[in-house]
Amino acid sequence: MGKYRLAVISGDGIGPEVVAEAVKVLKKVGETYHHEFEFREVLMGGAAYDACGTCFPEETLEICKQSDSVILGAVGGPKWDSLPGDERPEKALLKIRSGLGLYANLRPAIMHRALSEACPIKQEIIGDSFDIMVVRELTGGIYFGDRGYRTGRYGEEAFDTESYSEFEIRRIARIAYDTAMARKKKLVSVDKANVLESSRLWRKIVTEMNAEYPEVEVSHMYVDNAAMQLVRNPGQFDVIVTSNMFGDILSDEASMITGSIGMLPSASLGEGAFGMYEPIHGSAPDIAGQNKANPIAAILSMAMLLRYSFGLKEEADAVERAVTEVLEAGYRTADIAKAGETATGTKEMGARIVDRI
Numbered sequence: 001m002g003k004y005r006l007a008v009i010s011g012d013g014i015g016p017e018v019v020a021e022a023v024k025v026l027k028k029v030g031e032t033y034h035h036e037f038e039f040r041e042v043l044m045g046g047a048a049y050d051a052c053g054t055c056f057p058e059e060t061l062e063i064c065k066q067s068d069s070v071i072l073g074a075v076g077g078p079k080w081d082s083l084p085g086d087e088r089p090e091k092a093l094l095k096i097r098s099g100l101g102l103y104a105n106l107r108p109a110i111m112h113r114a115l116s117e118a119c120p121i122k123q124e125i126i127g128d129s130f131d132i133m134v135v136r137e138l139t140g141g142i143y144f145g146d147r148g149y150r151t152g153r154y155g156e157e158a159f160d161t162e163s164y165s166e167f168e169i170r171r172i173a174r175i176a177y178d179t180a181m182a183r184k185k186k187l188v189s190v191d192k193a194n195v196l197e198s199s200r201l202w203r204k205i206v207t208e209m210n211a212e213y214p215e216v217e218v219s220h221m222y223v224d225n226a227a228m229q230l231v232r233n234p235g236q237f238d239v240i241v242t243s244n245m246f247g248d249i250l251s252d253e254a255s256m257i258t259g260s261i262g263m264l265p266s267a268s269l270g271e272g273a274f275g276m277y278e279p280i281h282g283s284a285p286d287i288a289g290q291n292k293a294n295p296i297a298a299i300l301s302m303a304m305l306l307r308y309s310f311g312l313k314e315e316a317d318a319v320e321r322a323v324t325e326v327l328e329a330g331y332r333t334a335d336i337a338k339a340g341e342t343a344t345g346t347k348e349m350g351a352r353i354v355d356r357i
């Protein structure tokens with residue numbers, strides 16, 4: 001029996017709807033396995049901007065730091081798109097990741113057998129199934145580098161900078177090697193070392209560290225090739241490790257080949273057990289408030305929370321099993337339903353999963 005304090009950032013768009021279902025799932029886990037989860041709602045993103053004039057209130061970071069982990073829905077939307085870059089909801093997300101020291105983002109892309117028909121790639125390419133873990137560096141690289149405007153030869157110029165230190169590469173590579181050790185021991189490091197200096201350092205360090213993990217078979221792939229290989233033969237990948245921007249892009253691609261981005265969870269981790277857990281999808285303002293969103297990514301994020309931050313393996317398995325059972329029973333939210341199939345709403349999907357825990 002444990003007691004856990006969670007900060008909850010519902011955020012914008014469909015964020016509050018999917019987080020509500022995720023919270024119900026945790027409450028049911030608490031009842032069934034005798035744990036106490038305490039939830040504290042905090043504001044970030046557009047919702048925070050509307051309520052207090054900033055997307056990232058100071059109090060939010062403080063409360064998150066005092067919690068055992070953070071649950072996040074999604075932030076952003078057209079309403080706040082015209083804010084200056086530094087004040088946007090997306091910037092708040094970058095700031096909280098960095099403020100909490102969450103430099104490693106784990107994004108599993110697993111195809112559920114029951115959903116193989118939603119997969120946009122031909123059956124003969126996909127094979128039986130695939131199970132990829134994208135390990136994305138989350139607090140460095142071009143999303144955090146020097147940026148700005150300057151006057152160049154042809155007038156105004158804008159620039160962003162990609163930069164990685166040995167320290168940053170080493171710590172994310174360690175997470176990737178450890179992850180690979182717990183899986184099929186195959187690691188692909190993705191970079192653009194044929195062009196970028198930062199990628200050459202990345203490759204050198206990942207290669208050196210192989211000496212500490214002789215059992216891991218490591219290889220290197222340029223990002224353009226990796227993007228192609230993911231749709232050509234996804235089954236070849238086990239763990240992928242890559243920079244912040246490449247990981248942002250490749251994890252969306254990897255998620256789409258599973259059938260729907262609405263299915264995939266993520267964990268952001270640093271040193272220690274603390275983490276932030278969020279679906280990898282965005283705020284989907286077009287379907288917000290309509291009970292249409294798929295809550296499964298948020299719910300599976302709770303399984304990751306239970307597993308990675310709280311070490312509750314049995315409970316995590318129970319959540320994942322409940323999701324599989326509901327899919328096998330044929331329930332589908334609109335994003336994963338076939339044409340003509342009746343779609344299950346967000347709340348009903350959540351309730352059916354809760355029932356099976």
Ligand code: IPM
Nearest residue numbers: 075076090091093094248280
């Ligand atoms: C993601 C998102 C964010 C990112 C945006 C909203 C800042 O795309 O979590 O992948 O780029 O990291």
Ligand code: MG
Nearest residue numbers: 248249252280
């Ligand atoms: Mg993204």
